[in-house]
Structures are given as structure tokens and as C-alpha cells.
Amino acid sequence: MAELKDLSTLEVTPYKMFIGGEWVDAVDGATLEVITPIDRNVTIATTPRAQQADADRAVEAARAAFPAWAALPFAERSKALLKCADALEAASEELAQLTALDTGNAIRTQARPEAGTLVALFRYFAGVAGEVKGVTLPSDDGTLQYTRREPLGVVAGILPWNSPLLIAAFKTPAALAAGNTIVLKAAEDAPLTILKMAEICAEHLPAGVLNVVTGYGAEIGDALVNHPGVDKLSFTGSSQIGKMVGGKATERMAHVSLELGGKSPCIVFPDSCTDEVVDQVMLATRFARQSQSCTTGSRVFLHEDIAEEFLAKMVERTRGMTVGDPRDEASDIGCIINAKQYDRVQGFIDEALAQDGVKVEYDGREDLQVGEPGFYHAPIILSQVDPSWRVAREEVFGPLLSVITWKDVDEVVEMANDSHYGLAAFVFSKNLDDALRTAHRIDSGWVQVNQGGGQIPGQSYGGMKDSGVGRESSLEGMLEGFTQIKQINVKLG
Ligand code: NAD
16 A cells, blocks of 8 residues: 555645636635545645635636537537546546545545546536537428527536536536636635646636635525626535525526435345345445435334344444545545534434434444544434434435335335435346336436445436426436526528
């Protein structure tokens, strides 16, 4: 294993924002510190703390670039995005290393795959740029009736900290392929990879087509949400903030899509107590991402006939996972993003452990080899959880798993759907009839059958209920999320 750099020797890098093809400070010069989750005492960078004036500048740059970018033949936009993809691929190891430092996501299990998805989605949307097209309607000889799909204009993409590159990949190439320009607002806790992505793409995109601003949600985020020059808000983050963003956007009639939180059920049928299924359920727990994933299968429903044996296998697998420095190839699990999130997870644990009847199947905190100054947290598996408890209802966004047993299918479907979220779900059964019937009955925007992970470029991604509105990452996500239809009726002769 290569020696990991001593973080205390790192120099604080002063980053700038990318607006109109230039690297700039905030108008008032204010900055904020970026602390690595690997060591709460180490500031790795400063970024501008953008405000309203910076939003004005970024939106103006994106507006100015919009007409020429939208007017390009789609093949030219596609070519530019393919060049970005090649450049991002060439820099993917650098992006992955920066992801580990910036987000705490482990290099081998998370950071590299995220950088890979970024490249794949730039290529995917470059490939489907020509699908931004209308239809010709049936008409008589004297008329021509057709629709055009037109870009929306300036998109503001507001990003969370958990997987910045992945989420940027859902928005950026789709918006650009359809002819929009974009202002990305990086999360204050993990902005560095987004700035790096802009630097890599800058050479291949006209100035102002892709802009990145940094700072706090309540300041620059809110300024973008309310900005009359922003035509579309593409928000990914918590349901609480998402609802507010959705309300404000709708009030001023801006387009909006919301990718929000989740509390995904993972249902295992009695025919599926195999090692292969246990491996897939382990993927669904997203322990390898500290369960800081909106699609985490955080409620595992095991059929009572197999619960004991299945749980024993899960505990064994979890015990075998290494929590450690996210830059280390040996680490399966990295660290939680910050102190606030760490304390939030602790709050859920304390509350769950105080419940009558809860059983602790595994508490990795006893085996944890690493601790302060990083925000390391080992997984905890609880069984005999009552579905009404908060730990089984609210998004923990940390490695705390609730296991619930079930007897019959109607009962488990009811429990799975008894949630205000509806983002992802997992169903495991050898009997595809059972699996698919169950998948169809679950209120979720994405159901995986007999797999715990595996997102492909072009698949439709989005939630139901409090998990959001709109789809991303797919062709229809690009068409519905980043274009609008114009109907043209022509009288000939
Ligand atoms: P968050 O809602 O706190 O912040 C998300 C982004 O919104 C950040 O950039 C933040 O600065 C900005 N923001 C905060 N207040 C704002 C305001 N008033 N106006 C405008 N912008 C504002 O979420 P987070 O803690 O960064 O991310 C974790 C959440 O994101 C979890 O709930 C997770 O489930 C969700 N998430 C969802 C998806 C998905 O695709 N559905 C993907 C990843 C994360």
C-alpha cells in the first residue's frame, strides 16, 4: 500500500469559483473553510462564500452563453461533451482521490466508481443529444402540424455533499446536451470535486456554458432559487429543503425537479437465504458509503423462516468490513461527512437503543480501530425493530440498519409502503413471479430485483412521495427535465 500523505502537512488550497470561463472570488471577497472528514482539525481548502451578487454574475454569464450554445447543431454539443468525457476519464484517478479527501467516501468501493459514472453519463448524454426532437402530427394536405423540443434556458443545479460527482453527472451533461447552460451550486461541505470537474471540462466548452458557484445554501443557494434569470431548478438534497425550493420555484413559475431523501425497503423472501443474496443485501445497505446514500436499503424485511440464519450471515459480512481512511485501498468504509451529521446519527442510535425490545445484532463501534480526529462510524444492525419507531421511518443517512421480520406478502408490502418516502426498493426472491408482483406493488421510483446495486447510464432515476418529483439520468429525464415543447401549426398555400 502506498504511504498516505500526512494531512497536517497539506497546504490550504484557496479555490475560486468558475463563472463565465474565469476563475473568480466572491464579489465581496468572503471565503469559507473546507474541512476534510478524515481529520476534523485539518482545513484542506477555502472556497468563495458566494452571495446574491455572485448569483447575478453567474446567471448573467450562463444567460449570455445560452443563445449560441442552444443554436449549435446537436452534433457539435455532442462532440464537446465527448471531449469532456475523455478529459474526465483521463483525470478520473485524480477526481477519485479528491472525492476521498473531500467527501470521506472510500477510494476503492465508492470514489472510483463515482468518477467512472461521471464519465459514463457524459458519454451517454452526448450519444442521445440527437433525441431532442419533436413529432409531426397527422394533418391534411393544407396544413403542417409539428412540435419542437426547445431547451429551457439557464439551469441551476443544486448539489448535496454525499456523492457530488454522481449527482452532477445526473444533471450537467443532460442539461447541456439539450442546449441549456448551467450554474452548479456545489455543497458547502464537499465542493472540491465539482470545481475540479469544471476545470477539466473548461477547455472543451464555451465560456459561460458550465459555471460553478460555492457557498452556503441559505445564501447562494437561495439566491439561485429566487433568481428570475434561472429557468429551471434541478435540486438534489434533503426533503425538507427540497420542499422549500419546490415551493419558491413554483411561485415564480420556474421549472423544478427534486431528487430528495429515502427510506428504502429491502424485502427478502424465504427462498432466498443464500450467500449471493446476502452479498446483494449488503450492497443495498450502502454500508460502504457510510449509508450516506439516498437509496440506502435502511429497512431490511426478512421472512421469519430465514431471519435468524440470514442475519447471522449479514453480521459476519459486516464484521469483515474495514472502516478506515478513505484514501486507503484497504478501507471498505470511509467516514461520515461532518460533526453535525455524526451527531445526528448518534441521536438516532441512542433513541433506537432505548426502545423496549430492540435487539442489537451487531455494534461495530466495539471493533472500530479508527476514531477521532476523523468522523469514523462503524455499522450497527438492529433487529426486532418496530416499524413505527423513528429509526424505521426517518432517513438516518448513516450506517444504522433496521431489520424487521414478516410472515405474509400483503403484510410486508403494507409495511414497505407505510413510509412518506418512495425513492428506491429491493426485492429478493428466486420466484420471479413473486418478485415482480411485489416490485409492482411497492411505491418507489426504482425497484431492484435480486440485486442490491447496479445503476446503468440511461436508466430512469427519481422518487415518489416525499422523495421528489421528476426523473434524471435517463433520456426521458433529459427530455422532460431539461426541454419544453412548442407546438407549431402551419397553414400551407
Ligand atoms: P441539504 O438539503 O441540506 O442540501 C442540499 C443542497 O442544498 C446543498 O448544496 C445546500 O447548500 C443547498 N441548500 C441548503 N439550503 C438551501 C436553501 N435554503 N436554498 C437553496 N439551497 C439550499 O442536503 P444534504 O445534507 O447536502 O444532502 C443529504 C440529503 O440529500 C439526504 O436527504 C439525501 O437523501 C439527499 N440526496 C438525494 C439524492 C437523490 O437523488 N434523491 C441523492 C443524494 C442525496
